[in-house]
Amino acid sequence: MKYEKDVTIYDIAKSLKLSAATVSRGLRNHPTINKHTRKEIIDTAKEMGYRSNSFASSLRTKKTNTIGVIVPRLNSYFVASVLAGMEDVSYKEGYNLIISQSLEKVEKEVFNAHTMFNKRVDGLLISLAYDSINIDHLIPFFKKNIPVVFFDRTSQNNESTSILIDNYKAAYETTKHLLDNGCTRIMHLAGNLLRNVYAERLQGYKAALKDHNIIFDEALIYTSKLDEEAGYSAADYILSLQADKRPNGVFSANDTAAVHCMIRLKSAGVVIPNDIAFAGFNNDPISKVIEPNLTTINYSGYHVGEAAALSLINHLKGTTNIKTTNTIVLRADLIIRDSSVKK
Amino acid sequence: MKYEKDVTIYDIAKSLKLSAATVSRGLRNHPTINKHTRKEIIDTAKEMGYRSNSFASSLRTKKTNTIGVIVPRLNSYFVASVLAGMEDVSYKEGYNLIISQSLEKVEKEVFNAHTMFNKRVDGLLISLAYDSINIDHLIPFFKKNIPVVFFDRTSQNNESTSILIDNYKAAYETTKHLLDNGCTRIMHLAGNLLRNVYAERLQGYKAALKDHNIIFDEALIYTSKLDEEAGYSAADYILSLQADKRPNGVFSANDTAAVHCMIRLKSAGVVIPNDIAFAGFNNDPISKVIEPNLTTINYSGYHVGEAAALSLINHLKGTTNIKTTNTIVLRADLIIRDSSVKK
DNA sequence: TTTATTTTTGTAATCGGTTACAAATTAGTA
DNA sequence: TACTAATTTGTAACCGATTACAAAAATAAA
Numbered sequence: 001m002k003y004e005k006d007v008t009i010y011d012i013a014k015s016l017k018l019s020a021a022t023v024s025r026g027l028r029n030h031p032t033i034n035k036h037t038r039k040e041i042i043d044t045a046k047e048m049g050y051r052s053n054s055f056a057s058s059l060r061t062k063k064t065n066t067i068g069v070i071v072p073r074l075n076s077y078f079v080a081s082v083l084a085g086m087e088d089v090s091y092k093e094g095y096n097l098i099i100s101q102s103l104e105k106v107e108k109e110v111f112n113a114h115t116m117f118n119k120r121v122d123g124l125l126i127s128l129a130y131d132s133i134n135i136d137h138l139i140p141f142f143k144k145n146i147p148v149v150f151f152d153r154t155s156q157n158n159e160s161t162s163i164l165i166d167n168y169k170a171a172y173e174t175t176k177h178l179l180d181n182g183c184t185r186i187m188h189l190a191g192n193l194l195r196n197v198y199a200e201r202l203q204g205y206k207a208a209l210k211d212h213n214i215i216f217d218e219a220l221i222y223t224s225k226l227d228e229e230a231g232y233s234a235a236d237y238i239l240s241l242q243a244d245k246r247p248n249g250v251f252s253a254n255d256t257a258a259v260h261c262m263i264r265l266k267s268a269g270v271v272i273p274n275d276i277a278f279a280g281f282n283n284d285p286i287s288k289v290i291e292p293n294l295t296t297i298n299y300s301g302y303h304v305g306e307a308a309a310l311s312l313i314n315h316l317k318g319t320t321n322i323k324t325t326n327t328i329v330l331r332a333d334l335i336i337r338d339s340s341v342k343k
Numbered sequence: 344m345k346y347e348k349d350v351t352i353y354d355i356a357k358s359l360k361l362s363a364a365t366v367s368r369g370l371r372n373h374p375t376i377n378k379h380t381r382k383e384i385i386d387t388a389k390e391m392g393y394r395s396n397s398f399a400s401s402l403r404t405k406k407t408n409t410i411g412v413i414v415p416r417l418n419s420y421f422v423a424s425v426l427a428g429m430e431d432v433s434y435k436e437g438y439n440l441i442i443s444q445s446l447e448k449v450e451k452e453v454f455n456a457h458t459m460f461n462k463r464v465d466g467l468l469i470s471l472a473y474d475s476i477n478i479d480h481l482i483p484f485f486k487k488n489i490p491v492v493f494f495d496r497t498s499q500n501n502e503s504t505s506i507l508i509d510n511y512k513a514a515y516e517t518t519k520h521l522l523d524n525g526c527t528r529i530m531h532l533a534g535n536l537l538r539n540v541y542a543e544r545l546q547g548y549k550a551a552l553k554d555h556n557i558i559f560d561e562a563l564i565y566t567s568k569l570d571e572e573a574g575y576s577a578a579d580y581i582l583s584l585q586a587d588k589r590p591n592g593v594f595s596a597n598d599t600a601a602v603h604c605m606i607r608l609k610s611a612g613v614v615i616p617n618d619i620a621f622a623g624f625n626n627d628p629i630s631k632v633i634e635p636n637l638t639t640i641n642y643s644g645y646h647v648g649e650a651a652a653l654s655l656i657n658h659l660k661g662t663t664n665i666k667t668t669n670t671i672v673l674r675a676d677l678i679i680r681d682s683s684v685k686k
Numbered sequence: 687t688t689t690a691t692t693t694t695t696g697t698a699a700t701c702g703g704t705t706a707c708a709a710a711t712t713a714g715t716a
Numbered sequence: 717t718a719c720t721a722a723t724t725t726g727t728a729a730c731c732g733a734t735t736a737c738a739a740a741a742a743t744a745a746a
Contacts, residue, residue, distance in 0.1 A: 010730055019696045024733060034694060051461045056732035059398040059701045074427040080418035096462060098439050101430055118394045260633055285677055289602055291630045351702055362726045377724060399702035402731045610687060
């Protein structure tokens with residue numbers, strides 16, 4: 001078991017009879033280095049199998065070229081797409097991602113934020129856990145001027161940029177679409193209203209109702225975690241309602257809840273969309289599998305990830321200032337499928 | 344904009360009138376430190392808001408407490424679950440993950456492996472890209488004795504551990520199940536046979552046929568990328584076959600292809616399972632949404648991730664030796680749903 | 687040729703922990 | 717009390733790259 005010793009700039013320096021400082025500069029294309037010398041340095045470096053020691057460098061420069069990412073959970077299609085977008089951008093720009101999940105729990109989010117802080121990430125990308133009430137755990141970042149970019153599940157504050165879609169508008173349009181298609185009693189499957197995304201979707205829903213002169217009915221709001229189980233429970237709730245109290249349309253804040261609600265209702269004999277029309281949110285792969293296919297809001301996780309990473313990196317490189325760019329709103333489109341068009 | 348200077352062990356040392364060495368030892372529970380002194384050190388560290396500088400530490404110890412992960416793509420449910428499992432274990436053990444995706448391309452996989460190597464990860468977790476032919480790009484790791492653990496898409500070699508399921512057995516059982524349910528001509532939707540997982544599934548399929556005295560028919564093997572598009576194409580292929588050449592059962596190497604193939608066939612009037620029975624692989628969320636629900640192999644990505652990370656970390660901590668533990672086989676179960684039970 | 691400039695390279699300190707080895711302190715024993 | 721052994725703490729070098737400042741070399745101007 002032979003460990004070949006790592007090649008350092010000193011080895012290169014010795015081999016070229018130069019000083020380590022010159023080698024260091026040469027490798028980084030420092031302007032004061034003679035181009036001929038630089039070429040020699042780079043060539044020998046390659047030849048000797050040199051690889052830069054990022055710790056030595058980070059220790060000295062206090063830059064890590066690492067971005068921390070905290071997501072609610074890794075195993076969701078949307079989050080996976082977001083990460084894919086972030087990864088693409090980051091690698092191109094020479095940054096690495098350290099990824100962690102809060103599992104929707106505040107405590108883990110706090111813990112992860114601490115870890116990221118201690119690992120001295122250059123910046124942080126975060127989507128808040130289901131029930132994070134405040135962002136006190138990010139104060140150390142703000143204090144040290146480490147940029148933080150929120151995406152999707154954001155938090156209003158002046159210290160950082162947020163990447164999101166116009167949830168209000170998307171929800172408004174979706175609700176309007178249901179109304180235009182003959183729905184008169186629309187139930188809304190809502191998420192935790194602490195989270196901007198869910199609060200805004202609810203607002204958009206309410207606004208659309210109001211504009212169509214429909215009185216908002218608290219009994220038609222079903223708040224949950226929006227997971228499979230919640231979808232089933234929502235269906236049970238609907239089935240438990242008296243016939244005249246039942247909704248004839250459902251707008252769910254995500255596809256998972258919508259789809260599983262549909263499944264349960266269908267097995268109970270409810271006909272979709274004629275008895276109850278459905279619309280979801282996210283354009284998850286399952287929305288194209290359920291029958292009838294689910295009308296939903298298409299909202300590219302990949303682009304969210306790209307935008308978030310890009311925004312952070314631009315700030316790190318000094319191109320833009322994070323405090324002036326407060327919010328970036330991405331496009332989201334209503335995709336109309338069979339689940340919402342009554343025949 | 345005030346940057347408070349970071350607290351170092353020297354600051355703590357000065358404040359306690361001790362040497363930095365003692366502080367360093369105290370913080371790491373070194374045995375030669377007096378418990379009373381240790382307590383004082385830890386208390387003042389907390390009080391002063393000390394956070395250890397991992398670069399200084401890594402520079403000296405040549406350990407990074409970071410594990411590199413390379414996956415084919417981030418945006419799949421299976422991969423996301425694997426990462427969730429890895430993340431859980433790693434964080435508990437004090438390791439961070441650096442995650443990257445090869446996007447199924449060899450070149451990016453090679454590039455990512457280089458980056459990981461340069462970032463000096465303590466170990467590497469990798470699932471190979473769709474068409475990686477060899478693992479030459481991992482040679483630097485082997486040479487430097489940096490442990491590598493393969494998961495799912497593995498590669499046979501003596502240098503590293505592999506985490507997988509018994510694909511052969513799972514495929515055998517699935518095929519047998521279809522045969523037992525009256526299928527006589529079973530088509531197999533295969534993936535790239537360079538990848539162990541797909542090659543073994545094909546072998547299991549073949550073996551089951553043989554044991555049931557059914558002659559293997561090359562025309563019933565449809566090799567593809569197993570994505571949505573491939574599912575549709577497979578359906579088109581089936582529909583293009585003469586009635587007597589059509590399969591009455593399909594065993595797909597993943598759920599995505601199976602489900603989309605089903606969708607297209609259904610819209611062409613094919614009745615599932617009576618005309619054609621279906622079985623997939625992975626237990627993706629869509630398998631529970633498609634109608635009829637898809638029979639599939641349940642195979643916990645989470646556990647794969649856990650096992651892979653644990654195996655690597657145990658090796659790093661010296662608990663086990665990666666060269667002796669060559670393969671870890673995880674449980675996989677056939678879940679029988681309506682898509683395969685003819686009535 | 688001499689002096690002033692501009693280019694290019696070198697010196698040495700620094701970043702913050704870690705650790706081999708030495709020194710000092712305390713405990714144990716005769 | 718004197719001396720040996722065990723605990724505890726300190727000294728100083730080191731990990732490898734970066735950079736302020738100094739010095740040397742090359743070029744231009746007088």
